[in-house]
Amino acid sequence: MTKVNITIDGQKIAARPGSTVLEAAQEVGIDIPTLCYHPALPPEGACRVCLVEIERQRTLQPACTFPATEGMVVHTCSEKVVEARKFVLELLLSDHPLDCMTCEMNGNCELQDLAYEYGIKETRFPGEQHTYLVDDPNPFIERDYNKCILCRRCVRACSYMNGVEAIGVMHRGFQAKIGTAFDGYLEDSPCEFCGMCVAVCPTGALTPKQRKGKGREWEFKKVTTLCSYCGVGCQIDLNIKDGRIIQATSHWDGPANHGWTCVKGRFGWDYVHHPDRLTKPLIKKDGAFVEATWDEALDLVASKFREVKEKDGADAFGALSSAKCTNEENYVMQKFARAVMGTNNVDHCARL
Amino acid sequence: MTGLVTAFGSGAMTNSLDDIANDAQVYFIIGSNTTENHPVLGMRIRQAVKQRGAKLIVCDPRSIPITEFATLHIRQKPGTDIALLNGIMHVLIAEGLYDKKFVEERTEGLEELKAKVMEYPPERASEICSITPEEIIEAAHLLAKNRPGALLYAMGITQHTTGHQNVLSCANLQMLLGNMGVPGGGVNPLRGQVNVQGACDMGALVNVYPGYQKVAGPAMREKFEKAWGVPLSDKVGITLVEMLNKAEKGEIKAMYIMGENPMVSDPDVNHVEKCLKSLDFLVLQDIFLTETAALADVVLPGPSFAEKDGTFTNTERRIQFVRQAIDPPGEARQDWWISGEIARRMGYDGLAYNSPREIMDEINCLTPIYGGITWDRIGTQGLQWPCSNAEHQGTPILHVGRFSRGLGHFSAVDWLPPTEEPDEQYPFIFTTGRVLYHFHTGSMSRRSEGLDAIYPEAMVELNPEDASRLGIADGQMVKVSSRRGEVTARAEVSGKVEPGVVFMAWHFAEAAANKLTIAALDPTAKIPEYKVCAVKVEAAA
Numbered sequence A: 001m002t003k004v005n006i007t008i009d010g011q012k013i014a015a016r017p018g019s020t021v022l023e024a025a026q027e028v029g030i031d032i033p034t035l036c037y038h039p040a041l042p043p044e045g046a047c048r049v050c051l052v053e054i055e056r057q058r059t060l061q062p063a064c065t066f067p068a069t070e071g072m073v074v075h076t077c078s079e080k081v082v083e084a085r086k087f088v089l090e091l092l093l094s095d096h097p098l099d100c101m102t103c104e105m106n107g108n109c110e111l112q113d114l115a116y117e118y119g120i121k122e123t124r125f126p127g128e129q130h131t132y133l134v135d136d137p138n139p140f141i142e143r144d145y146n147k148c149i150l151c152r153r154c155v156r157a158c159s160y161m162n163g164v165e166a167i168g169v170m171h172r173g174f175q176a177k178i179g180t181a182f183d184g185y186l187e188d189s190p191c192e193f194c195g196m197c198v199a200v201c202p203t204g205a206l207t208p209k210q211r212k213g214k215g216r217e218w219e220f221k222k223v224t225t226l227c228s229y230c231g232v233g234c235q236i237d238l239n240i241k242d243g244r245i246i247q248a249t250s251h252w253d254g255p256a257n258h259g260w261t262c263v264k265g266r267f268g269w270d271y272v273h274h275p276d277r278l279t280k281p282l283i284k285k286d287g288a289f290v291e292a293t294w295d296e297a298l299d300l301v302a303s304k305f306r307e308v309k310e311k312d313g314a315d316a317f318g319a320l321s322s323a324k325c326t327n328e329e330n331y332v333m334q335k336f337a338r339a340v341m342g343t344n345n346v347d348h349c350a351r352l
Numbered sequence B: 001m002t003g004l005v006t007a008f009g010s011g012a013m014t015n016s017l018d019d020i021a022n023d024a025q026v027y028f029i030i031g032s033n034t035t036e037n038h039p040v041l042g043m044r045i046r047q048a049v050k051q052r053g054a055k056l057i058v059c060d061p062r063s064i065p066i067t068e069f070a071t072l073h074i075r076q077k078p079g080t081d082i083a084l085l086n087g088i089m090h091v092l093i094a095e096g097l098y099d100k101k102f103v104e105e106r107t108e109g110l111e112e113l114k115a116k117v118m119e120y121p122p123e124r125a126s127e128i129c130s131i132t133p134e135e136i137i138e139a140a141h142l143l144a145k146n147r148p149g150a151l152l153y154a155m156g157i158t159q160h161t162t163g164h165q166n167v168l169s170c171a172n173l174q175m176l177l178g179n180m181g182v183p184g185g186g187v188n189p190l191r192g193q194v195n196v197q198g199a200c201d202m203g204a205l206v207n208v209y210p211g212y213q214k215v216a217g218p219a220m221r222e223k224f225e226k227a228w229g230v231p232l233s234d235k236v237g238i239t240l241v242e243m244l245n246k247a248e249k250g251e252i253k254a255m256y257i258m259g260e261n262p263m264v265s266d267p268d269v270n271h272v273e274k275c276l277k278s279l280d281f282l283v284l285q286d287i288f289l290t291e292t293a294a295l296a297d298v299v300l301p302g303p304s305f306a307e308k309d310g311t312f313t314n315t316e317r318r319i320q321f322v323r324q325a326i327d328p329p330g331e332a333r334q335d336w337w338i339s340g341e342i343a344r345r346m347g348y349d350g351l352a353y354n355s356p357r358e359i360m361d362e363i364n365c366l367t368p369i370y371g372g373i374t375w376d377r378i379g380t381q382g383l384q385w386p387c388s389n390a391e392h393q394g395t396p397i398l399h400v401g402r403f404s405r406g407l408g409h410f411s412a413v414d415w416l417p418p419t420e421e422p423d424e425q426y427p428f429i430f431t432t433g434r435v436l437y438h439f440h441t442g443s444m445s446r447r448s449e450g451l452d453a454i455y456p457e458a459m460v461e462l463n464p465e466d467a468s469r470l471g472i473a474d475g476q477m478v479k480v481s482s483r484r485g486e487v488t489a490r491a492e493v494s495g496k497v498e499p500g501v502v503f504m505a506w507h508f509a510e511a512a513a514n515k516l517t518i519a520a521l522d523p524t525a526k527i528p529e530y531k532v533c534a535v536k537v538e539a540a541a
């Protein structure tokens, strides 16, 4: 395939055919700010933060949708461009609550980052602000549309990832708002609570209820692991603070799921911290469990298993391994049955 | 998975999630509620339909979320899958629509298959399935016209006394269409729990060591005896359901159960309880005091997925890392450490490992299909078995150019009615399954605040016709009973099920659907018949 030769900020680039200006720039590490663009979604060109100056074009053009063509010369930080960007950001902030001190997304908000980068403290356009009620009783997703910048990433996620199209843009102009068909609760819509809309929202408009008040973004340690439920094998990032899981976020490189999750992977891990968790070995005495030390419990198990093996034979023993456990744990369990007990009576619930 | 071994020589999902999502022109989904049970794959299939116009055939007695996107939804009567598949193959053969070149070069047994499916013209097949002949013909034409096509199935195919035959029938169809060994094709059993594939691969099965190496016969036994330093039994073991039966008879004395909850997951749980109570000694290793753990003599606290390092093998045979994010609570210990300690106290040191990595090293040495899947190579993308050595890049698609057994084998398969059919006393067909918001026995999902809040209780799905005849209103409590037990739960009156059929999800211990199900076993695969039994329904007092 022949490359497309373009120049961005004086740098000559051989771009892949079919790339947008944004993609061409990203490939060589030139940073163009974006808000409605998300690498896992089709571009929409809604926010106009990515405007760039393209020679021989009358007006500034959005880099995220504008195709790179042979011989094109692009400027991404000319005075005109910077002014336009500031204008777009100021407009957005003129209708934004600016309560970063208590916002869950403080430290991980793309709007905040751009306001910081462009030094926007006040807006030149004071005007009417929305005051939406933050009211959706579903157990998973907090929806605060006062912080919404109408980038429509959530709408695209719901359409191009999940597919149920539970949410869309309602009304136009200042009245425009993201909502379900009758602007009701998510539970009354086709929403499946996959949380992909939360994963892609650049601001604090959509956040997991689970993390509310549990920590600031920079306190979390991210550990990439797998969802514990079904066999798809989705990779997720567990966000940890003080030995507790605060939230699960998308890991966009996972080979089976490419960042997508369902409700169980994104929101269903909290059983890990349930008070019912077993924390001590238990031995049943006179019909009731009493706590025991590991030595007591393990010695008892070892002596009973030995007794059965010697008295009734190896085949009087059966082991049940687990489809919830790791390969290593399963290997150990079957080896235990075969090498220690001497029987092939080892099974698991694969058939179930 | 015995059916796939017979047909192809290997029992796992043949293709990968990526090629299925990106390359299939038609999906044939039978016995899989994909968007609820394998949601992210369900999402990807929805996108294939929406964005690139792939065709979707769903064969399911119930109306399930994915049927909304289907090009064709066939609502065959529960337990009639073979008749349906034979009917479709009848059309393909009679109209000469099958892939003659593929069949000639890569398969054997066509004549036998032909003779059998000729007994299932669409008129007869459709009668057995309670559908129209046109639906069968349309399915055949969609499959013949759109290639490649991926066939997906789950428990809806395997959980029947004829499960083994059902799987053979799926294999027959895909070979006939030439959809094997190509991206976007394949016979794809979707594995339910996170590491079912791995548990099988690791030899948590009665007849094979890790990597499907047979326990019967001297070759493999000697290899493992040498590696593990002890004499081993060459007698094939007994499966869970058989263990339970023998426990009842006093022939199994002790059981060691790790992370499973047969008191909710197994058929006929009243019987399971009786069996487990007959044991002299029961050890449970788990993260919660499950319904099964409550019956144990000793309970050992293990780690949750977030508290351990190791690997899971997903449904597409991909080995990926699980990473420890937090410490286990209290004195809970690693499962491999616990089993190793019991072994040590019984005088065996061969399970004294220091880390999961050490265990994987041993797996690599003894398991050819995992030979090259070493700790250092798994990385962020994982590797798909078979992967025999450190240079091998893994195998995204099985049976490319050649089946594991050489030629693909067609088997003539006959439809047989389910073990228990409705009668006057128990007039409804009862089937079970899962819902999006819960998982398996509910031991995890029922303890997730959000999941339990959004779907708090078991529902009994009833058709409006039946409901009005029985005087049952939507939301009313009903009693469902079979010859084995009864449960009470709330009725959901909707067109999701056809008249004469009742559906329940089985995640709910307090209304355990498996009190009703039947423990009749598929004689080859030993899978219980969860999907079909007979029940009656009445308003709860």
Ligand code: SF4
Binding pocket: A154, A157, A158, A162, A164, A165, A166, A167, A186, A190, A191, A192, A193, A194, A195, A196, A197, A198
């Ligand atoms: S949670 Fe998923 S289904 Fe629900 S609105 Fe968001 S993207 Fe759509």
Ligand code: SF4
Binding pocket: A147, A148, A149, A150, A151, A152, A153, A154, A155, A178, A197, A200, A201, A202, A203, A205, A206
């Ligand atoms: S809710 Fe978030 S993702 Fe959706 S339009 Fe508003 S800011 Fe964008």
Ligand code: SF4
Binding pocket: A227, A228, A229, A230, A231, A232, A233, A234, A257, A260, A261, A262, A263, A264, A265, A266, B038, B039, B040, B041
């Ligand atoms: S996130 Fe959902 S689809 Fe993915 S592995 Fe978990 S349960 Fe399965």
Ligand code: FES
Binding pocket: A033, A034, A035, A036, A037, A044, A045, A046, A047, A048, A049, A050, A051, A062, A063, A064, A065
């Ligand atoms: S990022 Fe280009 S218009 Fe929003």
